[in-house]
Amino acid sequence: MRKIIRRIKWLEKARLGAFVKILENRMAILGIIILLAFAFSAVFADFISPYDPLHIDLEKMLEKPSTKHILGTDELGRDILSRIIYGTRISLMIGVISVIIGLLFGVPLGAVAGYCGGKIDNIFMGITDVLLSFPSLLLAIAIVAVLGTSLVNAMIAIGISQIPVFARLVRGSVLSLKGREFVEAAKGVGATNFRIIFSHILPNCLAPIIVQSTLLIASGIIAGAGLGFLGLGAQPPTPEWGAMLSRGRIYIRVAPHICFFPGLTIMLAVLGFNLLGDVLRDVLDPRLRMLKARI
Amino acid sequence: MTEPLLSIRNLKVHFYTYAGIVKALDGVDLDVYREETSGLVGETGCGKSVTSLSILRLVPNPGKIVEGKILFQGENLLEKSEEEMREIRGRKIAMIFQDPMTYLNPVLTIGDQVAEAITLHQDLSEEVIRMRIDELQKKHEQIYSSPNAEKIRAKIEKLYLTKKASPKLSWWDVKKASMKRALQVLNLVRMPYPERILNLYPHELSGGMRQRALIAMSISCNPSLLIADEATTFLDVTIQAQILHLLNELRQETKTSMLIVTHDLGIVAEMCDRVLTMYAGVIIECAKTRSLFKNPAHPYTRGLLGAIPKLHQKVEKLEMIPGTVPDLIHPPAGCKFHPRCLLAKDICKVERPGMIEVESNHFVACHLYGA
Numbered sequence: 001m002r003k004i005i006r007r008i009k010w011l012e013k014a015r016l017g018a019f020v021k022i023l024e025n026r027m028a029i030l031g032i033i034i035l036l037a038f039a040f041s042a043v044f045a046d047f048i049s050p051y052d053p054l055h056i057d058l059e060k061m062l063e064k065p066s067t068k069h070i071l072g073t074d075e076l077g078r079d080i081l082s083r084i085i086y087g088t089r090i091s092l093m094i095g096v097i098s099v100i101i102g103l104l105f106g107v108p109l110g111a112v113a114g115y116c117g118g119k120i121d122n123i124f125m126g127i128t129d130v131l132l133s134f135p136s137l138l139l140a141i142a143i144v145a146v147l148g149t150s151l152v153n154a155m156i157a158i159g160i161s162q163i164p165v166f167a168r169l170v171r172g173s174v175l176s177l178k179g180r181e182f183v184e185a186a187k188g189v190g191a192t193n194f195r196i197i198f199s200h201i202l203p204n205c206l207a208p209i210i211v212q213s214t215l216l217i218a219s220g221i222i223a224g225a226g227l228g229f230l231g232l233g234a235q236p237p238t239p240e241w242g243a244m245l246s247r248g249r250i251y252i253r254v255a256p257h258i259c260f261f262p263g264l265t266i267m268l269a270v271l272g273f274n275l276l277g278d279v280l281r282d283v284l285d286p287r288l289r290m291l292k293a294r295i
Numbered sequence: 296m297t298e299p300l301l302s303i304r305n306l307k308v309h310f311y312t313y314a315g316i317v318k319a320l321d322g323v324d325l326d327v328y329r330e331e332t333s334g335l336v337g338e339t340g341c342g343k344s345v346t347s348l349s350i351l352r353l354v355p356n357p358g359k360i361v362e363g364k365i366l367f368q369g370e371n372l373l374e375k376s377e378e379e380m381r382e383i384r385g386r387k388i389a390m391i392f393q394d395p396m397t398y399l400n401p402v403l404t405i406g407d408q409v410a411e412a413i414t415l416h417q418d419l420s421e422e423v424i425r426m427r428i429d430e431l432q433k434k435h436e437q438i439y440s441s442p443n444a445e446k447i448r449a450k451i452e453k454l455y456l457t458k459k460a461s462p463k464l465s466w467w468d469v470k471k472a473s474m475k476r477a478l479q480v481l482n483l484v485r486m487p488y489p490e491r492i493l494n495l496y497p498h499e500l501s502g503g504m505r506q507r508a509l510i511a512m513s514i515s516c517n518p519s520l521l522i523a524d525e526a527t528t529f530l531d532v533t534i535q536a537q538i539l540h541l542l543n544e545l546r547q548e549t550k551t552s553m554l555i556v557t558h559d560l561g562i563v564a565e566m567c568d569r570v571l572t573m574y575a576g577v578i579i580e581c582a583k584t585r586s587l588f589k590n591p592a593h594p595y596t597r598g599l600l601g602a603i604p605k606l607h608q609k610v611e612k613l614e615m616i617p618g619t620v621p622d623l624i625h626p627p628a629g630c631k632f633h634p635r636c637l638l639a640k641d642i643c644k645v646e647r648p649g650m651i652e653v654e655s656n657h658f659v660a661c662h663l664y665g666a
Contacts, residue, residue, distance in 0.1 A: 181397040187353055188392070189412045189512060190384035199411075203402045 025282070031275025038269055042088040051079035053086045053239045062255040072257040075247065080258065083239035084265050090240050091269060094155050094224035094233070095217040101159025102216065106166025107202070107209065113167070114174030115197050125171070128164040136161040136219075137226050144232045151240075154233035158223045162216050169212055173205035207284035214277035218270040225266050241266050298369075299326040300552050301350065301520055306363035308345055308354060315624035319345045319358065321576040321631075324650070327520065332546060332553040334567035334584070336560060336599070340620050342576040343556045347522045350554075351388060352380050368519070386416040389513035393525045395505035399497040405508050406493030409480060410473035412515045422472040423464050480515045481508075483548075485541060503534035507541070514545065521546075522554045527562065539565060560603060564588060572596050575621050575631040581650070582657035592659040594636050630662065638663060 023029065041048060050070070057077035065072040071080040113124035131139065136158075143157035177183070178201070186196050227233035228242025236243065241262040248258030303325040310317040320342045327333045337343050348354050350365055352372065365372040367388065372380070389412075392398040400408060413419075431450055474493060481489035484507045497505055506526065513521060523542065527535040539562060546553055555566055563570050563584065570587045572580040572595065580593040591597045601614035618635035621627050627634055633643040642662050650658040651665050 181392065181394065182400040184353065184355075185392055185398040185509075185512070186400070186411070188351060188384055188390045190381045190386060190415050191411065192381065195415075200400055200403070204400070206402075 025279050027275050028279035031272045031279065034268055034272030035276060038088050038092065038272065041085045042092050045085050045089060049079075049082040049085040051082045053078060053082040054237050055079075062251060062258070064255070065257055071261045072255070074244070074258050075251060075255075078239075080244075080261055083244060084241070084261060087239040087241045087244065087262070087265070088269075090151065090234055090238065091221050091224055091266075094151070094158065095220040095269075095273075097155045098158035098162055098220040098223070099213050099216050101156065102162030102166050103209070103213065105159075106163040107170050109163065110167035110170030110172075111174050111197050111202060111205075114171035115178060115193065115201065121171075124167065128167045131161070131164040132168070134161075137223060140223055140227060141230070141232060144227065149232045149235060151234040151238065154224060154227045157227070158220050161223070162220065165216065166209070166212065169208055170202075170205055173208060174201055177201050177204055210284060211277055211281040214273055214280055218273035218277070221266065221269050221273070297328065300329045300368065301325070301327040301554070302364075302366040303346070303350070304364045304366070306346070306349060306365065307361045308342075308349055308358055309361050310358040312357055317623045318626055319576055319623060320349070321626065323363070323573075323576070323578055325571060325578060327552055327554050328569075329519075329552055330550045331568045332555060332566055334563040334570045335554060335556045335573055336558065336563055336570060337573035338558060338620060340623075341573045343558075343573055344524055346573070347390065347524045347554065347556050350522065351384050351390060353384075382416070385412045385513075385518070386516045387518055388520045388522065389516070389518040391510055391513045391521065391523045391526045394529045395502060395509050396497065396529075398509060399505060401497055404494050404496055405481075405500070406474055406477050409477040409493075409508060409511045409515055410470075412512055413473045413476045413480075414469060416516045417473075417476070419469055419472040419476075420464060422475065423468045426468070426472060426475070477511075477515070480511045483514065483545070484508075484511045486511070502530055503537060506530060506534070506538055510538070510541070510545075514549070514551070517549065518551060520554065521551045522556065524556045525558070526555075528557070528559075542566065560599060572599070575626060576623065577631060577647075577660065578650075579632065579660045580658065582654075586654055586657045590654065590657070592653045592657065592664065593632075593661050594638055594663070595632050630660075 055078060057073070060069070060073050060077040061075055063069055063073040063077075069079050069081065071084065074080055074083070109124055109128070113121045134142070139161040140154070140157040143160055144153050147153040147156065174197070183196060183200060186200050191200070224233055224240070225242030225245070228240040228244075229246040231243070231246065234240040234243060236247075244262040245259055245266075248255070248262070252259055303323055306320050306323040306325075307318070308320040310319055323342070323346055325333075325335070325346065335343050335346065345354065345358070349360055350367075350372065352360070352375075354360060360373060363373065367383075372383070375383070399405075435448065478489055478493060481492060486492055486504060486507050492500070492504070492508070497508070500508065510526070526542075527538050530538060542553070543566060545551070553566075555562065557563060567584050569581070569583050571578050572587075572593065574595050580587065580591070580596050582592075587596065588600065591600050595616070598614065598616035602616065604610070604613060616635055617637075621631060621634065627644075629645045630636070630639075630643040630648055633639040636643065640662055646662070648660045648662045648665070650660050653659050653664050
């Protein structure tokens with residue numbers, strides 16, 4: 001306990017006050033622990049997983065959780081715990097990479113639209129509106145239908161469905177920051193429009209972007225699991241939580257553990273990211289105002 | 296008279312609003328001479344800030360420069376492309392803005408912001424090479440006798456040669472070089488502990504230090520013309536005195552021409568060589584400071600000077616100019632001041648007065664003086 005307090009004091013000294021705020025919130029600590037556990041299992045899957053996730057053992061089909069197989073086996077005798085651990089890699093990848101795609105394309109789109117206004121704004125926002133008018137899962141399904149079913153295509157599809165969210169968000173922030181005096185001062189020094197947008201205005205919009213990214217990773221994981229459930233994401237035998245849910249549906253009366261554990265994991269992962277996102281939202285937004293008003 | 300550095304002729308700026316066309320500037324004629332400080336005085340709303348913004352062509356959106364010429368070093372700024380204007384802003388003409396809190400980006404360090412002007416306008420290759428040579432020389436001193444010393448000596452020689460050609464600069468090198476220059480500029484504005492300030496954010500500085508940082512941003516590239524737009528309005532009096540003192544020292548050291556836009560006649564008296572009074576979008580008087588304060592010719596200027604509380608005289612009430620600033624959507628015909636002028640004649644309501652020379656180098660736009 002004392003160690004934690006000493007660490008907090010060091011962080012404050014190092015002017016990382018935001019981290020202090022995060023650590024002071026118990027929900028945040030729970031979220032961070034969950035996420036660290038998932039990150040750990042994703043990185044060290046080879047070491048901590050008790051069995052090979054792809055190893056089929058037809059003698060041990062549909063076994064209930066026991067000391068040998070802690071979470072039981074599935075319909076082909078594969079250890080469920082191992083499959084969940086390896087599935088962490090896939091689901092985290094889907095979540096993170098889809099958000100990266102959304103950021104890479106959505107942020108510049110929104111920033112340019114907000115800053116330039118006029119026709120460019122109308123065109124970009126029209127495209128965004130079209131993308132937003134579809135329910136995101138449907139959009140992802142449509143894109144996977146075009147590109148073909150694979151893990152990579154699933155990530156691209158979910159990423160595309162997240163682009164308009166970031167674009168709208170950034171456009172709003174840029175619109176409100178466009179008229180601020182420091183933009184005028186930057187113009188007065190001779191900065192190009194590109195430099196003003198990306199070096200001056202965007203750093204001021206980071207707070208909502210960070211919060212939204214965390215929350216969208218969570219929804220990306222759910223979308224990935226959804227696509228996997230429909231058989232449109234990672235193809236068998238790759239252990240993906242949604243695909244495991246889908247396969248386990250048939251046996252739910254006989255061996256409910258096949259559905260239950262992957263579902264529980266999905267829930268925990270999403271919970272972790274949501275908790276972190278909530279706390280980030282509390283920390284980043286009012287804090288910025290407080291920091292500015294200190295003097 | 297030597298040719299002026301900046302010469303504005305018949306500048307008209309209109310703001311197109313839903314309520315009507317606001318004629319913010321209605322034919323402004325202004326000269327700023329080299330190595331001289333000119334002051335632009337007037338009430339709030341007379342168009343002083345619009346004038347300074349239009350010199351840099353930064354007039355905000357519903358406003359447009361409708362007519363006129365702005366000659367800077369012989370070239371008309373209103374005919375330049377946006378690219379060319381960007382080269383001029385910060386490099387040849389720089390502006391010191393009003394409110395140091397809002398005109399600094401809250402999420403960038405002071406060092407980054409001061410270095411921005413430097414990175415945009417200055418060629419830092421020499422600085423970078425000098426830095427690299429310094430580093431290598433330091434290494435050389437440490438391992439003087441070892442065989443590697445030969446290699447390092449060879450590298451230094453090579454760098455001296457590359458000074459002539461312009462080398463490829465990495466982003467990191469440019470950053471370090473611009474930080475060094477930024478440090479020099481911060482020293483120039485007498486900022487305390489400049490090395491620490493480079494890494495601080497604007498909200499961690501006091502008002503006077505922020506204004507110094509803004510001034511540092513403006514002078515970092517040695518502009519020929521410095522426009523101070525109400526630079527001390529938001530500061531308290533003691534800090535104001537320090538900043539004015541700093542500006543005085545700077546103009547003596549760097550011989551920059553300055554245009555000080557303010558509503559405070561005290562600042563004008565202290566800093567400026569010549570003064571222009573502005574009212575409702577036109578220049579109404581232009582003189583050397585001494586002449587203006589000794590013999591204010593225009594009734595408005597007389598009113599402004601009369602309204603200043605005087606410490607050496609006992610006065611019951613401050614003199615007031617009756618009326619308010621005119622509506623610029625429907626400005627008064629003829630002389631813009633005539634509705635408030637106690638000495639208005641019939642001709643003032645009809646014809647706009649041109650500039651008449653009252654004394655040597657003292658011009659007034661008023662029908663009271665004239666043939």
